[in-house]
Amino acid sequence: MALIEYRDALNQAFAEEIERDPNVVLIGEEVAQYDGAYKVTRGLWKKYGDKRVMDTPISEAAFIGMGVGASMLGLRPVIELMFWSFATVAYDQIINNAGQIRYMSGGLINCPIVIRGPANGGTNVGATHSHTPENWLGAIPGLKVVSAATPYDAKGLMKAAIRDNDPVMFMENTLLYGNRGEVPEEEYIIPLGVADLKREGSDVSLIAHGRAVLTALKAAEILASEHNIQADVLDLRSIRPLDEEAILKTVRKTHRAVLVDENKPFCGVSAQISATIMEQAFDDLDAPVARVCSLDAPAIYSPAVEPLQLPTPERVIEKVLKLA
Amino acid sequence: MPKTEVRSTDYANAPINENLSKEERVKLLREMMRIRRFEQIALKFYNAGKMGGFLHLYIGQESVAVGTVSLMGDNDHVITAYRDHGHALAVGMGMNECMAELYGKATGCSKGKGGSMHYFAPDKNYWGGHGIVAGQTPLGLGLAYGIKYKGLKGAALCFLGDGAVNQGVVYESLNMASLFDLPVIYVIENNKYSMGTSLERSSVIDKCLAQRAEAFKVDWALANGEDVYEVRAVTQQALERAYEKSRPTVLEFQTYRYYGHSVADAKHKGGYRKEEEIERYKKQHDPIVIFKNRLLAEKAITEEQFEAIEAEVKAEADESARFAEESPYPTVESIYDDVYFEVDRQTEAGRTGRFFFNN
Ligand SMILES: Cc1ncc(C[n+]2csc(CCOP(=O)(O)OP(=O)(O)O)c2C)c(N)n1
Ligand SMILES: [Mg+2]
Numbered sequence: 001m002a003l004i005e006y007r008d009a010l011n012q013a014f015a016e017e018i019e020r021d022p023n024v025v026l027i028g029e030e031v032a033q034y035d036g037a038y039k040v041t042r043g044l045w046k047k048y049g050d051k052r053v054m055d056t057p058i059s060e061a062a063f064i065g066m067g068v069g070a071s072m073l074g075l076r077p078v079i080e081l082m083f084w085s086f087a088t089v090a091y092d093q094i095i096n097n098a099g100q101i102r103y104m105s106g107g108l109i110n111c112p113i114v115i116r117g118p119a120n121g122g123t124n125v126g127a128t129h130s131h132t133p134e135n136w137l138g139a140i141p142g143l144k145v146v147s148a149a150t151p152y153d154a155k156g157l158m159k160a161a162i163r164d165n166d167p168v169m170f171m172e173n174t175l176l177y178g179n180r181g182e183v184p185e186e187e188y189i190i191p192l193g194v195a196d197l198k199r200e201g202s203d204v205s206l207i208a209h210g211r212a213v214l215t216a217l218k219a220a221e222i223l224a225s226e227h228n229i230q231a232d233v234l235d236l237r238s239i240r241p242l243d244e245e246a247i248l249k250t251v252r253k254t255h256r257a258v259l260v261d262e263n264k265p266f267c268g269v270s271a272q273i274s275a276t277i278m279e280q281a282f283d284d285l286d287a288p289v290a291r292v293c294s295l296d297a298p299a300i301y302s303p304a305v306e307p308l309q310l311p312t313p314e315r316v317i318e319k320v321l322k323l324a
Numbered sequence: 325m326p327k328t329e330v331r332s333t334d335y336a337n338a339p340i341n342e343n344l345s346k347e348e349r350v351k352l353l354r355e356m357m358r359i360r361r362f363e364q365i366a367l368k369f370y371n372a373g374k375m376g377g378f379l380h381l382y383i384g385q386e387s388v389a390v391g392t393v394s395l396m397g398d399n400d401h402v403i404t405a406y407r408d409h410g411h412a413l414a415v416g417m418g419m420n421e422c423m424a425e426l427y428g429k430a431t432g433c434s435k436g437k438g439g440s441m442h443y444f445a446p447d448k449n450y451w452g453g454h455g456i457v458a459g460q461t462p463l464g465l466g467l468a469y470g471i472k473y474k475g476l477k478g479a480a481l482c483f484l485g486d487g488a489v490n491q492g493v494v495y496e497s498l499n500m501a502s503l504f505d506l507p508v509i510y511v512i513e514n515n516k517y518s519m520g521t522s523l524e525r526s527s528v529i530d531k532c533l534a535q536r537a538e539a540f541k542v543d544w545a546l547a548n549g550e551d552v553y554e555v556r557a558v559t560q561q562a563l564e565r566a567y568e569k570s571r572p573t574v575l576e577f578q579t580y581r582y583y584g585h586s587v588a589d590a591k592h593k594g595g596y597r598k599e600e601e602i603e604r605y606k607k608q609h610d611p612i613v614i615f616k617n618r619l620l621a622e623k624a625i626t627e628e629q630f631e632a633i634e635a636e637v638k639a640e641a642d643e644s645a646r647f648a649e650e651s652p653y654p655t656v657e658s659i660y661d662d663v664y665f666e667v668d669r670q671t672e673a674g675r676t677g678r679f680f681f682n683n
């Protein structure tokens with residue numbers, strides 16, 4: 001298997017889907033001639049040309065709305081937001097249009113669009129650029145939300161997202177783009193709604209998505225080597241649809257859950273996971289569900305402080321030790 | 325104001341400029357030099373790893389901020405985008421707090437919370453520093469509305485880029501500005517690129533971007549932003565329109581950024597623009613060189629005086645880096661400060677109910 005960067009895993013997914021389906025088109029700011037602000041689409045414009053890879057002006061409401069409209073005619077636009085934080089400018093198109101059109105048309109209209117881009121804090125770009133909107137969007141029935149932690153998952157999930165007939169909000173991460181991981185040569189697809197157990201243990205379940213999965217894995221290593229605690233690490237991969245079975249399975253095995261979540265705690269993804277566990281596995285718990293979220297304030301700029309605003313392995317370990 | 329391209333012989337003779345004292349002229353030059361030197365030092369320490377995030381340099385565009393802001397009175401206000409260091413220094417913010425902000429220090433203008441893109445100084449009528457492209461444009465409208473509502477004679481100067489003009493909210497704002505007679509001046513700093521996209525690839529243009537104002541019956545002008553006298557002359561007319569008629573204006577200044585979109589933009593040389601183009605602007609259109617030569621010709625300054633100013637602004641910038649370096653970082657606990665007024669002040673409202681949800 002080839003060891004490739006997260007960004008290139010996505011890039012492969014785009015190239016394969018562009019070749020497979022003439023309706024797939026990449027749209028966004030700087031995605032074509034500049035190769036993408038984060039080089040995720042590099043080389044694609046050169047290879048596939050203006051028709052399949054399209055630069056836009058800075059007009060998010062218009063180009064996302066354009067993608068929604070085109071998807072109604074059967075195109076499969078894959079739209080890049082340079083940062084997911086800029087989705088606020090196009091909220092009507094994302095929520096009212098992409099999210100509601102199928103329902104309000106009584107199922108007559110589909111919206112097979114993918115909206116994608118980085119959705120993370122931790123890069124000292126200030127509060128306007130550091131939102132993690134998977135919880136905002138996951139709260140909207142009609143939208144699907146995906147979050148990939150590894151290159152392998154990024155590629156497989158992106159291919160599923162592009163082929164999906166509903167609007168999929170795909171959360172990437174600028175801190176992960178350069179990470180390398182194994183990606184097979186042969187084609188594969190990871191269905192939405194299937195979590196992945198990234199590490200097996202028996203004492204506690206660490207449940208996370210996106211970069212927090214890597215934080216949880218680091219914590220799990222230290223817990224094993226220094227505290228003799230074996231953790232399951234469950235990567236949700238998809239927020240909506242959500243693999244509840246996998247969540248319940250790990251909790252029923254370890255009887256303890258610590259949720260690691262780069263969302264803020266209030267109505268963060270982990271709040272929903274916590275409710276799920278409480279509603280469906282209450283009797284299996286030996287301790288209350290615990291959470292490690294981002295500190296509950298706008299993202300601070302200061303490079304010395306921002307890393308501590310996000311969940312760290314240390315905070316995860318501290319929580320786990322409190323439960324044990 | 326003529327609704328055609330403004331190309332006059334000499335704006336030095338415009339009333340707003342011809343009465344300037346020598347000292348006032350030299351101050352204009354000095355302010356531009358301060359901005360440039362501040363950013364050169366910022367770049368040096370950004371590259372040394374002292375700062376995080378993005379650094380968008382204003383170098384090459386200094387005449388626009390300095391020329392426009394030099395006309396501001398007590399009731400005039402400024403708001404801009406993320407390329408905000410020039411406007412900040414022009415309104416009188418200190419290099420120390422600006423540099424410390426870049427370092428993410430507690431002594432920064434935003435206590436290390438906002439960073440390069442988010443400078444603020446309401447005490448200097450400076451309302452930021454906004455990271456979302458065109459997000460500042462309806463806020464500029466709001467400043468103008470507030471000025472008018474309070475019965476003051478003033479204007480809101482709202483800066484935006486040539487890329488920002490394609491956000492819909494710009495036109496919603498222009499329509500309202502015209503409809504409600506609001507004293508806002510939209511200043512388009514046309515540096516020809518929005519990140520790696522040239523003007524031609526992002527905008528449909530007839531005469532120029534400012535001309536779009538015609539659709540809203542808003543007066544507009546296109547001017548050469550490299551000449552600080554011209555910037556002032558053209559801005560003065562817009563200010564008068566705001567003060568006397570409470571009418572908006574759209575100004576477009578042709579200008580150029582020497583560095584990449586941000587320091588991370590590796591493609592700006594030889595990628596989306598040619599290196600010769602950058603060199604040509606530096607050689608032929610540099611606002612500081614142009615104005616220096618002007619002042620030399622006017623005998624408002626000597627070469628020695630110019631060099632003395634160079635040394636002073638360099639010392640000031642160096643000192644700001646030292647100040648920033650020696651300042652403390654914000655504490656982790658301070659993350660929760662400045663979120664809510666009521667909580668910070670521990671008013672009754674701030675003590676009622678739970679505000680923050682980490683356990
Ligand atoms: C809504 C939104 N979309 C995209 C961006 C990313 N972005 C930041 S600056 C920029 C280019 C803006 O160019 P222009 O308006 O010409 O200003 P300049 O950078 O030249 O000063 C882009 C695309 C953003 N910050 N906000
Ligand atoms: Mg520009």
